[in-house]
Amino acid sequence: MKSSTAPNIRLENLTIGYGGNPVVKDLNIEFPGGKLSMVIGGSGSGKSTLLKHILQLQPPISGEIFIGEHNMGKLSRRERHCIRQRTGVLFQDGAMLGSLKLIDNIALPLREHTKLSEEQIMRIVQDRLAMMGLGHALELYPNELSGGMRKRAGLARALVMDPQVLFCDEPTSGLDPVMSAELDQLLLEMMCHFDMTMVVVTHDLASMRGLADHVVILGESKCLYQGTIEELEKTEDPYLRRFLDRAAEERDAPRLTMAPISQEMMKLNCNSIMGEKDTVRKDPQCSS
Amino acid sequence: MAEKARGKIFPFTFPCTICKDFVDELGGMFLFLLESAMLIFAGWGQFPKIIRQVYFIGVQSVSVIALIGLFSGMVMGMQLYYALATFGADGFLGTGVALSMVRELAPVLTAIMLTGRAGSAMTAEIGVMRISEQIDALTIMDINPMRYLVAPKLAASLICFPILTAFFNLIALWGGWLTGVKLLGANEGVYWSRVTDALEWVDIEGGFIKSIVFGILVCTICTFEGYYTHIRSGHSGPEGVSQSTTNAVVKSCVVILASDYVMTSLLW
Numbered sequence: 434m435k436s437s438t439a440p441n442i443r444l445e446n447l448t449i450g451y452g453g454n455p456v457v458k459d460l461n462i463e464f465p466g467g468k469l470s471m472v473i474g475g476s477g478s479g480k481s482t483l484l485k486h487i488l489q490l491q492p493p494i495s496g497e498i499f500i501g502e503h504n505m506g507k508l509s510r511r512e513r514h515c516i517r518q519r520t521g522v523l524f525q526d527g528a529m530l531g532s533l534k535l536i537d538n539i540a541l542p543l544r545e546h547t548k549l550s551e552e553q554i555m556r557i558v559q560d561r562l563a564m565m566g567l568g569h570a571l572e573l574y575p576n577e578l579s580g581g582m583r584k585r586a587g588l589a590r591a592l593v594m595d596p597q598v599l600f601c602d603e604p605t606s607g608l609d610p611v612m613s614a615e616l617d618q619l620l621l622e623m624m625c626h627f628d629m630t631m632v633v634v635t636h637d638l639a640s641m642r643g644l645a646d647h648v649v650i651l652g653e654s655k656c657l658y659q660g661t662i663e664e665l666e667k668t669e670d671p672y673l674r675r676f677l678d679r680a681a682e683e684r685d686a687p688r689l690t691m692a693p694i695s696q697e698m699m700k701l702n703c704n705s706i707m708g709e710k711d712t713v714r715k716d717p718q719c720s721s
Numbered sequence: 722m723a724e725k726a727r728g729k730i731f732p733f734t735f736p737c738t739i740c741k742d743f744v745d746e747l748g749g750m751f752l753f754l755l756e757s758a759m760l761i762f763a764g765w766g767q768f769p770k771i772i773r774q775v776y777f778i779g780v781q782s783v784s785v786i787a788l789i790g791l792f793s794g795m796v797m798g799m800q801l802y803y804a805l806a807t808f809g810a811d812g813f814l815g816t817g818v819a820l821s822m823v824r825e826l827a828p829v830l831t832a833i834m835l836t837g838r839a840g841s842a843m844t845a846e847i848g849v850m851r852i853s854e855q856i857d858a859l860t861i862m863d864i865n866p867m868r869y870l871v872a873p874k875l876a877a878s879l880i881c882f883p884i885l886t887a888f889f890n891l892i893a894l895w896g897g898w899l900t901g902v903k904l905l906g907a908n909e910g911v912y913w914s915r916v917t918d919a920l921e922w923v924d925i926e927g928g929f930i931k932s933i934v935f936g937i938l939v940c941t942i943c944t945f946e947g948y949y950t951h952i953r954s955g956h957s958g959p960e961g962v963s964q965s966t967t968n969a970v971v972k973s974c975v976v977i978l979a980s981d982y983v984m985t986s987l988l989w
Binding site: 485488490513514517518520522524525526528529530531541542544545546590 | 849855860
């Protein structure tokens with residue numbers, strides 16, 4: 434088995450938030466190099482905020498972020514330039530530039546940062562789009578693509594510079610289960626094809642079970658867990674247990690059935706909607 | 722105690738906060754302008770982007786500017802003719818139309834029309850890019866969004882505003898001739914000779930200086946508002962973009978008229 438040269442990502446005493454108000458405090462996390470790490474947590478737990486801070490789109494309140502040996506807060510202009518060119522990001526909705534065709538969107542980083550000829554650029558772009566199954570959509574604009582296609586196009590753009598680190602922000606959100614599974618499969622294939630460290634922010638627990646080498650769980654303004662999925666399965670922590678049981682329930686969930694609403698419940702609902710003092714509703718169900 | 726103290730301080734702190742915010746925004750805008758002005762010259766790659774913006778801001782605005790110029794000139798020709806004819810001075814119609822258009826109305830009306838047509842579009846475009854993470858994507862790809870989005874718009878504004886102002890002047894003088902001479906019967910030869918006699922280089926130069934300054938102001942305000950849509954307190958998402966667009970248009974129009982007064986005082 435070949436050893437990975439992809440850098441690890443280390444967060445040291447990191448407190449992140451907006452305008453001085455912390456969202457997550459004192460994070461000490463290491464995302465191992467060459468592995469697929471997943472950051473999981475409920476809505477508002479700070480997953481996307483963490484991603485923005487690692488990507489230096491927001492300054493942290495305190496603490497440090499290292500990618501490999503580079504302290505992201507103390508980079509020179511040239512170092513930042515190098516690291517950004519070796520970093521790919523798949524945004525939640527692809528974030529493709531609306532004014533450019535798909536082919537130009539994917540070619541943009543190559544045109545801006547390399548001295549490759551237009552012919553070479555086109556060859557790389559077509560190769561990446563073919564990998565994503567978008568070889569037929571070169572001339573389309575982003576608004577002509579479906580949600581799943583936009584995400585795959587975003588992935589193609591993220592991979593066009595052969596990154597060593599790939600960040601994905603909720604890659605399966607808004608996709609149907611079939612499409613989600615396809616995208617997960619695609620991410621795995623890309624992991625095998627490119628030697629890179631991948632950090633995926635998601636709340637899709639099925640993806641976590643299927644993909645993650647390393648899991649980080651955020652909640653209650655802190656890191657609740659970091660480690661392998663196998664260790665997580667054995668945990669006795671009540672919060673994490675509930676979290677995992679919920680994941681299992683989601684997987685084996687029975688079909689919900691419609692039960693008739695009782696008269697009592699109907700009355701209660703009407704009162705809570707209209708307020709207790711408002712009893713002059715014409716609906717006989719409510720006034721009875 | 723603290724409540725009491727706050728109550729006493731409030732009448733003073735409120736205007737101070739407004740002043741501080743105003744100075745903050747003004748300073749931010751100035752630095753934004755400086756950075757984007759420097760980035761105009763960031764390599765040959767800027768050239769095609771500037772050409773695209775010249776097409777959008779300039780070429781696509783020609784018809785609107787022509788219409789506004791025509792009707793402004795026609796109204797000016799009619800009103801001045803009636804006013805001057807009262808004193809038997811209708812021979813000065815050409816002088817009146819030419820000076821009012823070249824010195825004042827052409828730069829101001831062109832700038833206001835371009836604010837409505839191109840400035841609002843600049844704000845909305847950049848604002849939507851901001852809320853849909855496209856600007857973040859550019860940053861992550863190590864493509865400076867200021868260089869990619871703002872600098873070409875500034876360069877194109879510097880090119881288009883004076884050219885469209887000149888075009889407005891031509892159409893407006895022709896509009897004045899249409900009503901004054903063709904409809905109301907002023908002498909054609911006198912009209913055009915007064916136009917050429919009245920206009921001096923300093924008038925034309927002043928009009929161009931104004932249009933360049935308006936171009937810088939409109940582009941800076943509109944792109945600044947769009948670029949910082951996401952930090953507008955209380956408004957986010959599409960509502961933030963609409964708020965930014967409204968702010969950009971209102972601020973641009975006010976700044977155009979205020980700076981017009983200042984420049985007129987200084988130039989003539």
